[in-house]
């Protein structure tokens with residue numbers, strides 16, 4: 365099951381006492397499980413479950429749920445009861461729109477492996493009857509026709525490219541001959557490929573708000589098309605998500621490297637085409653945008669604080685931190701020291717960032733310090749950032765993270781990051797622009813959901829900031845991502 369960015373916890377938070385793991389319902393159960401939670405007979409949205417408890421959402425706060433209160437609890441999945449008994453309120457966590465109430469079971473336990481097995485059995489029953497016909501019947505015909513067109517496109521060019529690759533190889537073609545062939549095919553197929561994807565996006569837009577149809581259309585696409593794309597390195601990594609979540613550092617490296625990768629000319633061509641998706645190309649242009657902002661902020665700090673100062677920068681969800689190595693290679697040296705704090709929940713991503721940045725810093729002899737933190741933003745909100753004093757960072761940026769975080773959480777995170785920003789400093793937060801006329805590709809071919817935001821919705825992410833904060837929303841040059849730029853005012857100087 366795909367993990368949400370909010371569930372990625374970094375290296376901390378593990379304890380030596382065994383506590384049954386809590387799992388988000390959507391990570392544990394199929395889309396069809398339809399959990400129904402009844403507390404004292406009234407229904408509440410289930411949030412997460414563990415073997416000895418669960419939590420649910422309620423619009424009401426702690427007053428309605430005193431700690432220790434005993435409640436009657438019934439949980440149904442697939443409209444069948446899986447638990448019925450008493451529980452006690454163990455904790456109430458306030459949120460922006462109500463509270464999350466955690467309860468401990470007082471009788472028995474939730475046998476999660478068994479619950480999952482039953483869920484799988486239900487799936488099997490449905491797959492046998494109504495089966496394939498049942499799935500197809502739920503998908504609009506015009507969408508199926510578009511998928512068939514895309515299927516034909518893939519298979520036509522697989523056949524053609526395989527044939528000519530074999531022919532060229534038999535004639536003794538070199539690697540560079542085959543790359544020239546791949547380049548030619550890439551140039552010819554790129555535009556018609558994306559035309560089809562834009563058309564598929566228009567079809568999908570017709571049913572995005574109808575949950576049943578959307579689920580059926582996604583499953584239909586994953587049945588018919590996705591298996592044919594799994595020898596294309598980008599598609600394979602994006603869809604299979606070997607790290608458990610979308611957009612891991614390897615996908616970002618593919619985007620930045622823009623090379624032909626794959627075992628066949630077909631795979632190379634479609635891998636390379638995938639890198640031209642507006643959102644993928646936009647990752648590169650937003651990286652250059654950040655390099656530019658970093659340059660401006662560095663100049664500002666040098667002008668304000670003089671040549672022996674520290675320029676302090678923090679990146680949250682840094683991934684491979686390509687903008688840092690690019691910045692060092694571009695600027696090479698400067699007066700004083702630049703201190704980058706790179707934060708990511710993923711240790712492997714930090715390893716990649718460390719290596720490439722250290723290499724560039726070493727090659728240029730740049731006066732720089734690199735601190736890497738294996739932290740989740742959830743821990744940051746709750747516990748602050750180790751090593752960082754409030755108001756210590758001159759430039760804070762974040763790309764590829766807010767597109768996965770719901771509004772209220774995102775607003776809280778921006779507020780927490782703002783506290784770390786030095787007076788006069790800049791914070792820049794990226795988010796994919798909505799509507800995106802090619803969102804079908806990640807959503808349906810990659811099962812990769814993002815939150816696309818309009819200019820106003822991006823501006824709204826700064827809603828918890830003080831009035832004194834200067835806010836503007838700008839699009840990066842690729843026009844795929846907005847940035848919310850937040851300037852913290854210098855305090856008024858006394859006379």
Ligand SMILES: C[S@@+](CC[C@H](N)C(=O)[O-])C[C@H]1O[C@@H](n2cnc3c(N)ncnc32)[C@H](O)[C@@H]1O
Nearest residue numbers: 369372611681682683708709710740741763764
């Ligand atoms: C799409 S990548 C973007 C990487 C980088 N900012 C870039 O633009 O190249 C998202 C990154 O956020 C990290 N991430 C996801 N959830 C996180 C969390 N809860 N806390 C910190 N980092 C997180 C992932 O590990 C991943 O490296």
